[in-house]
Amino acid sequence: xxxxxxxxxxxxxxxxxxxxxxxxxxxxxxxxxxxxxxxxxxxxxxxxxxxxxxxxxxxxxxxxxxxxxxxxxxxxxxxxxxxxxxxxxxxxxxxxxxxxxxxxxxxxxxxxxxxxxxxxxxxxxxxxxxxxxxxxxxxxxxxxxxxxxxxxxxxxxxxxxxxxxxxxxxxxxxxxxxxxxxxxxxxxxxxxxxxxxxxxxxxxxxxxxxxxxxxxxxxxxxxxxxxxxxxxxxxxxxxxxxxxxxxxxxxxxxxxxxxxxxxxxxxxxxxxxxxxxxxxxxxxxxxxxxxxxx
Amino acid sequence: xxxxxxxxxxxxxxxxxxxxxxxxxxxxxxxxxxxxxxxxxxxxxxxxxxxxxxxxxxxxxxxxxxxxxxxxxxxxxxxxxxxxxxxxxxxxxxxxxxxxxxxxxxxxxxxxxxxxxxxxxxxxxxxxxxxxxxxxxxxxxxxxxxxxxxxxxxxxxxxxxxxxxxxxxxxxxxxxxxxxxxxxxxxxxxxxxxxxxxxxxxxxxxxxxxxxxxxxxxxxxxxxxxxxxxxxxxxxxxxxxxxxxxxxxxxxxxxxxxxxxxxxxxxxxxxxxxxxxxxxxxxxxxxxxxxxxxxxxxxxxxxxxxxxxxxxxxxxxxxxxxxxxxxxxxxxxxxxxxxxxxxxxxxxxxxxxxxxxxxxxxxxxxxxxxxxx
Numbered sequence: 080x081x082x083x084x085x086x087x088x089x090x091x092x093x094x095x096x097x098x099x100x101x102x103x104x105x106x107x108x109x110x111x112x113x114x115x116x117x118x119x120x121x122x123x124x125x126x127x128x129x130x131x132x133x134x135x136x137x138x139x140x141x142x143x144x145x146x147x148x149x150x151x152x153x154x155x156x157x158x159x160x161x162x163x164x165x166x167x168x169x170x171x172x173x174x175x176x177x178x179x180x181x182x183x184x185x186x187x188x189x190x191x192x193x194x195x196x197x198x199x200x201x202x203x204x205x206x207x208x209x210x211x212x213x214x215x216x217x218x219x220x221x222x223x224x225x226x227x228x229x230x231x232x233x234x235x236x237x238x239x240x241x242x243x244x245x246x247x248x249x250x251x252x253x254x255x256x257x258x259x260x261x262x263x264x265x266x267x268x269x270x271x272x273x274x275x276x277x278x279x280x281x282x283x284x285x286x287x288x289x290x291x292x293x294x295x296x297x298x299x300x301x302x303x304x305x306x307x308x309x310x311x312x313x314x315x316x317x318x319x320x321x322x323x324x325x326x327x328x329x330x331x332x333x334x335x336x337x338x339x340x341x342x343x344x345x346x347x348x349x350x351x352x353x354x355x356x357x358x359x360x361x362x363x364x365x366x367x368x369x370x371x372x373x
Numbered sequence: 374x375x376x377x378x379x380x381x382x383x384x385x386x387x388x389x390x391x392x393x394x395x396x397x398x399x400x401x402x403x404x405x406x407x408x409x410x411x412x413x414x415x416x417x418x419x420x421x422x423x424x425x426x427x428x429x430x431x432x433x434x435x436x437x438x439x440x441x442x443x444x445x446x447x448x449x450x451x452x453x454x455x456x457x458x459x460x461x462x463x464x465x466x467x468x469x470x471x472x473x474x475x476x477x478x479x480x481x482x483x484x485x486x487x488x489x490x491x492x493x494x495x496x497x498x499x500x501x502x503x504x505x506x507x508x509x510x511x512x513x514x515x516x517x518x519x520x521x522x523x524x525x526x527x528x529x530x531x532x533x534x535x536x537x538x539x540x541x542x543x544x545x546x547x548x549x550x551x552x553x554x555x556x557x558x559x560x561x562x563x564x565x566x567x568x569x570x571x572x573x574x575x576x577x578x579x580x581x582x583x584x585x586x587x588x589x590x591x592x593x594x595x596x597x598x599x600x601x602x603x604x605x606x607x608x609x610x611x612x613x614x615x616x617x618x619x620x621x622x623x624x625x626x627x628x629x630x631x632x633x634x635x636x637x638x639x640x641x642x643x644x645x646x647x648x649x650x651x652x653x654x655x656x657x658x659x660x661x662x663x664x665x666x667x668x669x670x671x672x673x674x675x676x677x678x679x680x681x682x683x684x685x686x687x688x689x690x691x692x693x694x695x696x697x698x699x700x701x702x703x704x705x706x707x708x709x710x711x712x713x714x715x716x717x718x719x720x721x722x723x724x725x726x727x728x729x730x731x732x733x734x735x736x737x738x739x740x741x742x743x744x745x746x
Contacts, residue, residue: 081587082583082584082586082587085583085586085587085612086580086583089579089580089583093577196410197410197411198414198600199576199600210611210613212613217611217612217613219611291577292576292577292604293576295576332580333580336580336581336584337584340570341569341570341571341580341581341584342543342570344580
């Protein structure tokens with residue numbers, strides 16, 4: 080039982096990281112229908128922004144992290160502004176956007192590897208590393224912070240989408256872009272905002288992982304893959320779904336190996352996902368899917 | 374008349390020059406397939422540095438049979454397929470007679486290519502037992518079952534451990550060392566309660582460590598190497614695993630020596646003198662402490678030089694892989710800066726092994742044991 084509780088705790092922590100990535104990715108996909116795999120590059124870049132801020136510019140940790148989140152938001156926004164919107168203006172298919180996003184992910188990851196080397200870049204996190212013992216479960220303060228940030232991120236996003244004008248504009252575009260344009264919503268601006276908010280949600284995930292085990296150039300690919308799986312599982316277009324999907328994946332990865340050998344970790348997660356998606360293609364909370372286009 | 378005279382003089386000059394062209398000219402090229410990047414990059418710094426220093430010393434004293442030695446460095450990054458590509462390039466394009474190699478899986482992958490093309494491979498780092506008894510492959514390092522045998526015996530007889538759990542790297546070297554430990558530990562009266570596998574380049578082992586913690590035991594054996602050992606040790610302590618940990622000498626890289634979690638690690642050590650002239654020269658040049666593997670690749674290069682000279686003497690100046698192999702077989706023993714090295718019939722070496730405890734970034738040696746070949 081002790082083992083199960085420990086795995087549950089670790090699963091919640093990992094799930095929180097996936098949830099943050101999924102919230103951002105899901106927001107972007109639901110609103111723009113871009114399969115933005117370069118979200119993984121934003122995840123990785125956020126980690127390096129924080130590393131540079133603390134280790135090279137000698138900023139206090141909090142300042143470095145805050146600056147990194149803003150920088151990541153700006154990065155996401157620029158990706159849409161300089162690449163996706165340009166392609167759309169020229170009438171590109173959504174597949175072309177996906178390919179350009181993939182290319183961008185690969186280029187950015189490799190640039191990071193060249194500049195910083197592929198070795199993990201560690202940060203100083205001081206007291207956050209201290210272990211906390213709750214019954215049979217061992218966690219660090221960093222882990223507790225991770226779960227708190229995921230929950231706050233989710234609540235903030237829900238509040239933003241529900242009550243602020245810009246949030247409502249995003250929901251309008253997500254629900255029906257043509258109608259939104261008809262009533263005067265500026266689609267391009269809404270897209271940029273969506274990218275900024277979505278990237279700002281992925282940034283803490285990247286930074287938290289960097290604070291735990293160091294910033295690495297190629298880690299983003301795995302996280303964006305799992306984020307997209309989480310979103311599909313939760314239901315495309317549903318923010319609560321994305322949160323649930325991310326947490327569910329984290330729990331699955333850890334509890335899945337409670338009784339089964341740990342080499343099967345990935346196989347179990349994706350196996351369950353496969354079965355789930357066949358039984359219920361629209362995920363937990365999603366609308367019925369009509370087309371299969373990426 | 375003048376025209377005929379100059380033609381004769383030209384022919385004489387050519388005649389003097391041509392015999393030189395019959396013998397092989399130009400530098401002697403050898404390969405070095407090393408972990409220059411990735412989780413084992415620390416080993417790569419030592420291995421490349423050792424080989425570089427040896428090559429420079431050899432060239433400073435006139436090279437090998439008057440020819441300069443040139444080492445071509447290739448990166449395998451712990452990936453066997455990259456090692457194979459590197460080996461093919463070295464054999465087919467550079468036509469090397471000899472290469473230094475490292476790591477178990479990459480070495481096993483390139484061995485058939487070396488054997489087929491009669492290119493000698495000298496492994497100074499990989500320790501899988503499967504590296505013994507292979508054609509054209511020589512190991513100037515003992516295979517892991519020797520070290521593990523010594524460690525297991527010390528842990529059961531001297532330290533009285535009874536039940537071990539293991540965390541194992543899911544590659545050739547990790548699995549081989551785990552198999553060896555399991556055999557030796559149980560033969561000496563202990564029990565292995567559980568085993569979990571991890572990726573060499575992974576960074577989160579909490580799930581596997583949690584499972585091992587639940588299995589109990591009084592010792593955690595780490596059958597992994599490279600950077601992930603530091604992460605394993607730190608995360609194990611973080612999860613509240615308080616039992617002592619043990620590992621063989623290959624984990625003694627700077628990241629692990631400094632890791633908080635690795636304090637108190639029970640470990641073996643292959644002979645290395647941190648105060649030797651070699652170590653001091655290495656530190657001065659590369660601004661980092663030398664390690665056992667630096668000496669290994671320094672020795673491996675010098676062993677080649679000796680064998681190549683012998684081969685060239687026997688073949689009238691010609692140098693090829695078969696000649697080098699025959700030279701190693703006939704010489705068998707080589708003087709190295711760690712003492713006399715003797716290649717056994719199984720193509721592996723035998724060395725004294727020390728056991729001790731990692732304290733404050735250094736290994737405090739408790740005993741020195743003679744290894745069983």
